Amino acid sequence: MKELIEYISKSLVDDPSQVNVSEIARGLTVTLELEVAPEDMGRVIGKNGRVANAMRILLRVVAAKQGKRINLEIL
Amino acid sequence: MSDTRTVETSGADIEEAIELGLEQLGVSRESVVVEVLEEPSRGLLGIGARRARVRLSTAAPPRSAKPEKPAPPPAAQLARRPARSEPREQPAEDITPVSEADMDDDAKVGLATLQELLDKMHITADVLVYQAEPAEGEETPWVLQIRGNDLGMLIGRRGETLSALQYITRLIASRELQRRANIVLDVEGYKARREQMLRRLAARMADQAIQLGRTVSLEPMSPYERRIVHLALRDHPDVITQSVGEGNHRKVTIVPNSR
Numbered sequence: 001m002k003e004l005i006e007y008i009s010k011s012l013v014d015d016p017s018q019v020n021v022s023e024i025a026r027g028l029t030v031t032l033e034l035e036v037a038p039e040d041m042g043r044v045i046g047k048n049g050r051v052a053n054a055m056r057i058l059l060r061v062v063a064a065k066q067g068k069r070i071n072l073e074i075l
Numbered sequence: 076m077s078d079t080r081t082v083e084t085s086g087a088d089i090e091e092a093i094e095l096g097l098e099q100l101g102v103s104r105e106s107v108v109v110e111v112l113e114e115p116s117r118g119l120l121g122i123g124a125r126r127a128r129v130r131l132s133t134a135a136p137p138r139s140a141k142p143e144k145p146a147p148p149p150a151a152q153l154a155r156r157p158a159r160s161e162p163r164e165q166p167a168e169d170i171t172p173v174s175e176a177d178m179d180d181d182a183k184v185g186l187a188t189l190q191e192l193l194d195k196m197h198i199t200a201d202v203l204v205y206q207a208e209p210a211e212g213e214e215t216p217w218v219l220q221i222r223g224n225d226l227g228m229l230i231g232r233r234g235e236t237l238s239a240l241q242y243i244t245r246l247i248a249s250r251e252l253q254r255r256a257n258i259v260l261d262v263e264g265y266k267a268r269r270e271q272m273l274r275r276l277a278a279r280m281a282d283q284a285i286q287l288g289r290t291v292s293l294e295p296m297s298p299y300e301r302r303i304v305h306l307a308l309r310d311h312p313d314v315i316t317q318s319v320g321e322g323n324h325r326k327v328t329i330v331p332n333s334r
């Protein structure tokens with residue numbers, strides 16, 4: 001799941017070196033925290049949060065296969 | 076072979092219920108037996124309206140074994156469906172995938188991006204690339220058709236997951252190409268099936284609008300889906316169509332012509 005968000009984020013931002021994703025598991029709930037350079041926030045969030053939402057939808061597929069719940073937080 | 080899976084779904088009409096079931100099973104219309112559990116009824120002014128309920132069973136062997144498929148018992152499958160000359164279309168069958176050598180940059184970059192995404196999502200699937208049927212006066216996009224077993228979850232409710240995947244794939248590919256990537260995604264011919272369903276829905280709702288002599292609204296839909304409805308009724312002599320509402324709530328209304 002982490003790799004998916006890393007790949008998408010790094011492909012969209014101007015500064016891939018500043019992309020950092022950490023995975024925090026609590027029971028069946030996994031929280032992914034995505035950090036990017038401040039100038040790149042807009043790219044991973046998108047207009048009306050469209051990019052962030054699309055990432056969450058794709059994450060849900062992966063999580064469902066593993067019987068988990070997932071949160072994506074953009075810091 | 077004997078791996079029978081069954082789902083029960085409901086929808087505003089039989090078509091919609093079947094479509095939902097197919098999504099959940101991730102299979103095509105040809106490989107299920109449909110039982111109509113409950114006919115929909117509109118009720119009077121929405122009072123006493125009943126939703127259609129159907130049961131779908133994957134009685135047939137998986138599609139890879141298709142040639143041997145026994146003809147589904149017509150009584151069970153079609154008993155209560157009006158006899159329509161429904162084209163048994165199987166969109167991905169009569170298309171010719173192109174080889175990598177014949178792809179332009181849009182197709183190549185799109186394909187590579189999609190494969191990367193599927194890989195990161197731990198999804199095993201094949202991607203066929205081909206050029207869409209040329210539509211009137213539009214540039215024909217590349218279709219990246221995803222095929223494999225059990226891909227229903229890649230479509231999602233009302234195609235939500237497919238839309239997200241297409242959005243992200245295009246975004247990444249467009250960034251790499253530094254222009255809009257001319258690609259669309261599909262899973263197991265879902266979009267073609269959905270389009271057929273929307274056209275039938277459009278025709279039925281147009282009849283209804285004329286019969287009732289008032290405006291009929293459809294469910295909220297994506298721009299792409301609204302467009303299908305508008306185009307389906309564009310040449311209809313007795314109705315006009317209009318989209319109303321904002322954002323995710325935007326929907327098509329069908330207005331009978333007051334001459």
